[in-house]
Amino acid sequence: MTGKQQPRLEAAGITKMFGGIRALNDISLEVLPKQIVGIIGPNGAGKTTTFNVITGAYRPSTGEVRLDGKAVTAEPSHLIARAGISRTFQNIRLFGDMTVWEHLLVAQPHSDFTLRRLLPTRWADPQAFRRAEEILEFLKLADVKDRIARSLPYGIQRRVEIARAISARPKLLLLDEPVAGMNHDEADDIRRLILTLRDSGLSILLIDHDMAFVMNLCDYLYVLDFGVMIAQGRPDQIRSNPVVLDAYLGHAT
Amino acid sequence: MMSTYYAGLLADVGILLLGALSVYIILATGQLSLGNAGFMGIGAYLTSYLTVTMGVPLTLALVIAAAASGAIGVIIGFPALRLRGIYLAMATLGFGEMVRSFFLNFDAMGGAGGFHGMRHVSLGYIWTWAAAILLLVAILEHSQIWLELRAVRDDETAAALVGLDTTTIKVGAFGFAAAVAAIAGGLFAHHHVYIEPGNFSFERSIDFVLAVILGGSTVGAGALVGALLLVMLPEHLRFLADWRFAVFGGLLIAMLLVRRQGILDRSLFRFFEFRRSA
DSSP states (O other), rough: OOOOOOEEEEEEEEEEEEETTTEEEEEEEOTTTTTTEEOOOSSTTTHHHHHHHHTSSSOEEEEEEETTTTEEETTOHHHHHHTEEEEEOOOOOTTOOOBBHHHHHHOOOOOOSSSSGSSSSSHHOOOHHHOOOOOHHHTGGGGGSBBBGGGGGGHHHHHHHOOOOOTTSSSSSEESTTTTTTHHHHHHHHHHHHHHHHHHOEEEEOOOOOOHHHHOOOOOOEETTEEEEEEEEEEEHHHHHHHHHHHOOOOOO | OOHHHHHHHHHHHHHHHHHHHHHHHHHHOOOOOHHHHHHHHHHHHHHHHHIIISSOOOOOHHHHHHHHHHHHHHHHHHHHTOEEEEEEHHHHHHHHHHHHHHHHOOOGGTTTGEEEEEOOOOOHHHHHHHHHHHHHHHHHHHHHHHHHHHHHHHHHHHHTTTOOOHHHHHHHHHHOOOOOOHHHHHHHHHHHSSGGOOOOOOOOHHHHHHHHHHHOOOHHHHHHHHHHHEEEEEEEEHGGGHHHHHHHHHHHHHHHOOOTTTTOOOOHHHHHHEEEEE
């Protein structure tokens, strides 16, 4: 890499204690602009905990989270979201009885105290309306626009969740196991989608168990095990790293 | 010419509609309040004080009472943030009873003896308010803010993570609902021209909740249907004499078993919207 680029996201020295348990131990990672970064590791390694610290759900015991160089550590979640970090969840969390269209509309950014929010969106904020329509097209959700999101097939629900996340106009998108439970074709769809999102300027940080998926997609990987960062590097470096193989295949001794 | 009997019933419907809307607004954020009769009582007493003692015109008095009650609603909304479900229901119930016993001991306005001297308002005046607020809610239901309310109800964590300020939304809903309930109280006082603390008891709060659940808890218009049913149905069951409330209760249970979401719901409205646009 030429020179030092300002990272989009920086997590520096994050430790998270739950009682006496050290769930995360001095974790540092960064995501550069337009980079796709993966966090991998066995169950319970602390991957989702890392996401929860970044999005403000947990306050880290020590350490700092910075977005574009600005500290956002343990800010209220909605302010972190507005600063430019959106996420999806491992167990899909859509809004109960909302249609796909309503999911896209509700996540559009808006200022806090304006009359706009009190009037029908269609007239009050045609810009938000148009942006939501673009995202609907972009994620190929136009056909199911007026369906209740939770009644849709699993694979489409994932797309709705991603659509909602990008409706908030993030700079950084966190994806928690985006292809969990998907068949090969669905997973490949999501892979192409993630690449397109990156090309449109987003930085992406994702968690997944599917090694093949992660290796094919990510520019850079971090490997967590029992709350400790045991390795990091490009996919080809990780693939041949004995420490990683050991963590994944079980300890020999 | 409408009989005074029906005029009285319709006035009750209008007032109950406003009370039910106040519950509906809070329920839209996923919070159940069993204390809205408290806000109604605050509205009733404050409006009456302003018109009788201060000589303020009724409309202005209602607006002032709504603003004051709304401010109290916001204050109540903050501790309510820490409570969910049945615990919140209990806390709001406690608030309602607190307000009632305050007026019971508030001798400056009659205490247990009640307060009177208000001038009677017409049915048209009551319904102008009721219709205006129902219309306001119906417009709000198509706005960004209402989507945000629903998002908060469905999944607060996910809502915050797309940038919604869930605290302001929940507290704001409490404030707005308290203002609406206060207007119901002011109109109640000037319809009956006499108020006593017992008018704003727990049963009143339950009536509001019942109207919402019966009429449909996912659309504002449900409050209208619920209020109509709750007032009119027992009247039309009068031929059953003392059994009418038992039969009414039975009908309520049957209705919840068959159609839990209430008589009106959103998919019903969507259905009609589709037909219109088709």
